[in-house]
Amino acid sequence: MSLDHAPHLHRGQRGGWVEVITGVMFSGKSEEMLRRVRRSLIAGRSVQVFKSHLDDRYAGLLHVSSHDGRKIEALPVSSSVEIAEKARSESQVVAIDEAQFLDAGIVRVVNSLADGGTRVIVSGTDMDFRGEPFGPIPALLAIAEQVDKLHAICVVCGELATRNQRLIGGRPAPAEGPTIQVGGTESYEARCRRCHEVPPRDRSQTELEITGHESEPA
Numbered sequence: 001m002s003l004d005h006a007p008h009l010h011r012g013q014r015g016g017w018v019e020v021i022t023g024v025m026f027s028g029k030s031e032e033m034l035r036r037v038r039r040s041l042i043a044g045r046s047v048q049v050f051k052s053h054l055d056d057r058y059a060g061l062l063h064v065s066s067h068d069g070r071k072i073e074a075l076p077v078s079s080s081v082e083i084a085e086k087a088r089s090e091s092q093v094v095a096i097d098e099a100q101f102l103d104a105g106i107v108r109v110v111n112s113l114a115d116g117g118t119r120v121i122v123s124g125t126d127m128d129f130r131g132e133p134f135g136p137i138p139a140l141l142a143i144a145e146q147v148d149k150l151h152a153i154c155v156v157c158g159e160l161a162t163r164n165q166r167l168i169g170g171r172p173a174p175a176e177g178p179t180i181q182v183g184g185t186e187s188y189e190a191r192c193r194r195c196h197e198v199p200p201r202d203r204s205q206t207e208l209e210i211t212g213h214e215s216e217p218a
C-alpha cells in the first residue's frame with residue numbers, strides 16, 4: 001500500500017506525515033524514493049532531497065543515485081540540524097536518503113517537518129553489517145505513518161535478502177569492525193538470514209575458549 005493511492009493526503013500544508021523506506025542494501029530503496037520524488041514533481045509539488053554526505057555511491061555527491069543510474073539532485077548533509085536549517089518552508093515534500101548515517105536528532109527534525117504539513121520520505125538501511133538495528137532508523141520506523149521494508153535477492157542462495165553482508169578481502173568481516181567505515185576497502189552483499197555471516201567479536205571468542213560460555217554481546 002502506498003500513500004500515492006491517497007491523493008487527498010497530498011495537499012501540501014493539509015496533512016504532513018512520515019514515510020520510511022527501509023531494508024537491505026540493493027533492495028531498491030533509492031529507486032523507490034526516486035519514484036516517489038518523481039511523482040511528486042509530476043504533481044507539481046515543491047520537493048527537496050537530502051542525503052548523508054557519507055554516501056558517495058557513483059561519486060555523485062550531489063545526486064540521489066539508484067543502481068540503475070537514474071538521478072535527481074540532492075543536497076549532501078552531515079547532520080540533522082543541517083536538514084532543519086536547509087529545509088525551505090515552502091517545500092511540500094522533503095526526501096532524506098541514507099538516513100542510517102544521521103544522528104538521533106533526525107527524529108525530531110522529521111517530526112517537526114511533518115507537524116508543519118510536509119510529506120517526509122526517509123530512506124535508510126535498518127540493520128548494520130552485524131544484523132543489529134542501525135542508528136536512528138528504528139526510531140524513525142516507530143514514528144512513521146507508513147513503513148515499507150524492501151528485500152533484495154540473496155547473492156548466495158537466491159532467497160529474499162534482508163541482511164547486509166560486509167566483506168573484507170572477499171571474506172565475512174568480523175563483528176568488532178566499526179559500524180560506519182568511511183573510505184574502507186570493504187564491500188557489501190545482500191544476503192538472507194541463513195547465509196549472513198558475522199564472525200564473533202574477538203573478546204567473546206576468547207571468553208568462549210576460556211570458559212566454554214559465550215559472553216554477553218557488547
Ligand code: ADP
Nearest residue numbers: 024025026027028029030031066067152153190
Ligand atoms: P538501495 O537504495 O536499497 O541500496 P538501489 O535502489 O540503489 O537499492 O538499487 C536497487 C537495484 O540494485 C535493483 O533494481 C537491481 O538492479 C540492483 N541489484 C544489485 N544486486 C542486487 C541484489 N542482490 N538483489 C536485488 N537487486 C540487486
Ligand code: ZN
Nearest residue numbers: 154157192195
Ligand atoms: Zn541466502
